[in-house]
Amino acid sequence: MASGLDQSETKFNNYVALITALKLTKEGLEEYVNIAMKDMYKKISNKCRGYLDCRDNCSKMHVANFDKWCDTCEKWREEIALYMRNKERISVVHWNKFESMIWSGGDKLTAINQVANVFVHECRNPMVSVTDDFSSIISLLENCKYFSIERNLLLNVRKVRNKYFAHNGTFTVEENDLVKCLDVLSGFLNNRSLQANSKCKQTYKKICDLKLKSKRENVIEISNISPMVYNLVRLHHDKPTIVLERVDDIISNKHSTFVKRQPYRRFDLILLYFFFLFYQFIMHGNLTDDIEDKDVLHGTGRFRE
Structure with a gap:
């Protein structure tokens, strides 16, 4: 029978495996989401052809007072709203955070990011790519009609992220729970909407490999992430919020230079x-x-x- 110390180490390793799975899933979705957003932006842009460029930056100047928006910004807002799954949600968007004069600026990354972030719940920075954050990606997939992924599947993915990572102050995961989480993530990546994307397909196989204990030890991503997570828990075990915020940065690749294994x-x-x-x-x-x-x-x- 395994000792208490061995069991704790196993549960911590499971926690790291889950973090790795979330990181891999986010990275696997990036290409798919970026391609989709470029296509959606192009479709909206074609509908808004012939309108003059905005000079007032209406979303900043007039916020939700749409009667004062110029014809160009209002047209863009209307076309974006057509992709909103829940029509009522368009009324709670914090327009003052956005730069509507950028929307018609052509097929530029800043314009695409701005449009994509309209669909992100409580978006903090519309200038940042949606693919920089796991939760933002899920929020986009939930709220944007361009995507046709089952809502229950997305809710389960969000539950995996929130229950077993974001709201988990023990930094441990039971083996059975880990396998259930990996089942959800692999099922998500194997959804018919994502199957055609080669990166999603590769990531699906990686997540499936994580279900096997014998294969986890040889997963390079786990080897790279584990020391960083261990140090965070060791230093801030009494401040779980700090640990979770910094681990979230690892998932988002915001501190990738520290995650990568140093060659020397x-x-x-x-x-x-x-x-x-x-x-x-x-x-x-x-x-x-x-x-x-x-x-x-x-x-x-x-x-x-």
């Missing part, structure tokens, strides 16, 4: 070891000088005549 890590450790020895040598020298100075002042020690 052993060499770095050797340098650190020598630095430590050098530091000890300097400190010992300073301590010796202080003792000698005191001996001279008090007429004691080897300097006493």
Whole structure:
């Protein structure tokens, strides 16, 4: 029978495996979502042809006072609203966060990001790509009619993310729960809407591999992420909010330079070891000088005549 320590380590490893699965899922969806948003933007843009460029930036200047919006911005807003799954939701969009004069600016990334973020619940920064955040992607898929993924499937994916990661202050996951979560994510990626995308197909296979304990040990993504998560939990175990925020950054690749395995890590450790020895040598020298100075002042020690 496994000891309590072994069981805790196993559950923590399961937690890391789930984080890895969420990260892989997000990365697997990026290409699919970007292609879809470019296509949707092009369709809306074609409907808005012939309108003059906005000069007032209506969403910022007039916010929800749509009667004062120029014809161009109002047309764009109407066409965007046609893709909103819940028509009432268009009325609760925080328009003051958006730059409507950018919408008609051509097939540029900033314009596409702005349009895509209209569908994200409580979007914080419309200039940032939806694909930068796992929750934003799910929110887009839920609220935008361009996508035809079953709502129950998306709700289950959100539940996996929220229950077992975002609201999990224990930083552990039971084996059975992990497998259930992986079943949800793999089923999501194997949805008929995503099957045609090669990146989603590759990610689906990776998630399926995570279901097998024997294969998890050899997953490079887990090896890269595990030390970072372990250090975060060790340093901030009493502040779960900090851990969850920073792990969310790992999932979003906001700190990818720290996640990647360092190619010369052993060499770095050797340098650190020598630095430590050098530091000890300097400190010992300073301590010796202080003792000698005191001996001279008090007429004691080897300097006493």
